[in-house]
Amino acid sequence: MKVRFYVYCCLVCIFLLSVYAFTKSDERIINYIVDVKTQDLKLYWKDDSVKNFKSILKLKNWLESKKKNLVFAMNGGMYMEDNAPLGLFIQEGKTIRSINTAYSAKGNFYLMPNGIFYITKDKIAQVSKTADFVKTEKNHKINYATQSGPMLLIDGEIHPEFKEGSSNLNIRNGVGILPDGKVIFAMSKELINFYDFAMYLKKLGCKNALYLDGFVSRTYLPEKNWIQTDGNFGVIIAVTTTK
Numbered sequence: 001m002k003v004r005f006y007v008y009c010c011l012v013c014i015f016l017l018s019v020y021a022f023t024k025s026d027e028r029i030i031n032y033i034v035d036v037k038t039q040d041l042k043l044y045w046k047d048d049s050v051k052n053f054k055s056i057l058k059l060k061n062w063l064e065s066k067k068k069n070l071v072f073a074m075n076g077g078m079y080m081e082d083n084a085p086l087g088l089f090i091q092e093g094k095t096i097r098s099i100n101t102a103y104s105a106k107g108n109f110y111l112m113p114n115g116i117f118y119i120t121k122d123k124i125a126q127v128s129k130t131a132d133f134v135k136t137e138k139n140h141k142i143n144y145a146t147q148s149g150p151m152l153l154i155d156g157e158i159h160p161e162f163k164e165g166s167s168n169l170n171i172r173n174g175v176g177i178l179p180d181g182k183v184i185f186a187m188s189k190e191l192i193n194f195y196d197f198a199m200y201l202k203k204l205g206c207k208n209a210l211y212l213d214g215f216v217s218r219t220y221l222p223e224k225n226w227i228q229t230d231g232n233f234g235v236i237i238a239v240t241t242t243k
Contacts, residue, residue, distance in 0.1 A: 029200055030219060030226050031186040032072045033178065034239055036125045041183070043076055043091055043144045044236045052083040056220045057229035059236050064243075072239040073220040074173060074185050076117075077148035077212055078109045079234025087130075087147025088116055089235055099130065100147060108211065111161055114149020115210045117175045118142050125183045127175060127208040129154065146235050152176070152198040152209040159198060166193040173217040175237075176201040176209030185237065187219045 034041050044059055046052055053059040060070045078086040086109055087100035103112060113129040120126075121141040128136060129151060150159055152174050173187035174197065184204060188197060194211070201209040218228040 028190055029186050029188050030224060031184055032221055034183045036119055036183060037123045040240050042238060043146055044238055053236055054083060054233055055231045056218060063240055067243045068240040069243055070238060070240055074237050075213055075217055075231060075233040076235035076237035077146040083234045085234045088145055090142050090145035093143050109149040111150035113151050115151040116145055116147045117210050118145035127177050127210045148210055148212050150211055152211050153202055153206055156207045162195040162198055164195045166195055168193050170214045171217050172197045172214055174209055174211045176206035179205040187217050
């Protein structure tokens with residue numbers, strides 16, 4: 001009886017320690033969960049005068065002129081020197097920038113496999129490898145899409161290039177799909193390596209997740225008292241409500 005009680009206590013301690021460890025890691029990352037079927041999630045790049053928004057503040061001001069409240073915003077993928085998306089960008093069903101299928105260039109975008117976050121016109125959100133998206137696009141009408149890289153999670157597994165305990169630390173943000181189909185956006189509040197960032201999303205149940213960017217990343221989320229409105233981005237992901 002004493003042995004069973006001891007084993008039971010050990011198991012409880014292990015469970016509590018694992019919960020504590022996850023909670024601790026959770027404190028390093030801010031997240032926002034979106035139901036694309038009921039919330040207004042869109043991807044933005046340029047305003048009515050065809051000027052890049054670049055910063056969250058400029059997008060916020062523009063949205064307010066359209067009688068919309070900004071609820072959440074985050075930079076949405078890597079971009080070039082002129083703030084043009086480095087890869088695929090689809091907005092309101094129109095392909096603004098073509099898919100980037102290059103494999104030999106340097107940088108995180110090309111740490112294969114990279115991937116695409118997209119929303120169909122049926123309001124289904126997905127993250128897929130770039131190669132898989134090419135097949136998907138033939139069968140689904142895509143309303144919004146942004147390409148970035150690398151993939152953080154691939155079919156429930158952490159990207160094979162990520163190493164536990166890596167000293168490659170940076171601010172990072174990304175997007176994943178939860179088991180119920182909702183979208184989770186996450187950004188680290190402090191420096192973190194790829195492995196830990198991917199593990200955070202894996203523990204939440206994401207099967208596929210995509211890295212969006214690094215030290216330039218910003219998040220606007222007033223409901224969690226996290227308000228960053230600066231930046232010099234390409235695509236910006238935002239959730240709005242009507243005033």
